[in-house]
Amino acid sequence: MLSGVLFDLDGTLLDTVDDFMAVIDAMLDDHQRPRVAPALIRAQVSDGSIGMLSAAFATRPGEPGFDALREEFLSRYEQALSVHTRPFPGILSLLDWLEAEGLPWGVVTNKLSRFSIPLMEQIGLAERCASLVCPDQVSRGKPHPEPVLKACAELGADPQRCVFIGDHLRDIQAGQAAGLTTIAALYGYLPPDEDPASWQATHSVQTASDLQPWLRGRHNPETMHV
Structure with a gap:
């Protein structure tokens, strides 16, 4: 038993993916970047903010601006954890x-x-x-x-x-x-x-x-x- x-x-x-996607979409809009397919973000959720941001912004840890993007993502997500x-x-x-x-x-x-x-x-x-x-x-x-x-x-x-x-x-x-x-x-x-x-x-x-x-x-x- x-x-x-x-x-x-x-x-x-x-x-949780829809709340992650909402944050990613808002960030892409604010940074004047094209939106990405939800399936791309869904496949990266298990790798956390690093995986999702790398896919959405075509960047990676260590590259200029990545740390700031990650802090922005975490701050935005913390304010809207359970909308969807x-x-x-x-x-x-x-x-x-x-x-x-x-x-x-x-x-x-x-x-x-x-x-x-x-x-x-x-x-x-x-x-x-x-x-x-x-x-x-x-x-x-x-x-x-x-x-x-x-x-x-x-x-x-x-x-x-x-x-x-x-x-x-x-x-x-x-x-x-x-x-x-x-x-x-x-x-x-x-x-x-x-x-x-x-x-x-x-x-x-x-x-x-x-x-x-x-x-x-x-x-x-x-x-x-x-």
Whole structure:
């Protein structure tokens, strides 16, 4: 039986790309640059502000003006964290089920506390979340297992009976290194050239709504046929 479930944040628990896109569009307009396709930004969300800005502005860290662009992006995003952001379809019913079963759940993210904590509060999930581990709370972030093991400890859960769900290779690597069962969230922000089969996750799902039946089967073995 399961003892806890952990989620990555962006692209797994929450669909945040529209708020990122709104900031990118506003910045491109203000800097008199042409807008870019939303799919280009979506594919870079997992690489954070550096990946999104590199794609949108055709620049990279170390080049003139990049640091100023990044500070502008972070400041703008901090002021509009949850205008469009929502849990993926199926996530709220999954959280309801986990809580009804007495299964604690948490989040392990590479998104700084400065953004993650208020975002979870604004979405209404902070009080329900038994653990929220951000990279500035540990010495090593994902793909290192440290933040995953910290979350399991905060859940009071045995890592070998926990599941970690994520939409990036680093999520699967962190979960595997910590001894958890892993699920690749194929509905998330995967780059178009990514092959998630190479991640060797325990399981993969096409939509967030596919998570609950699979987890129910793991938690209640008699329903494994579902």
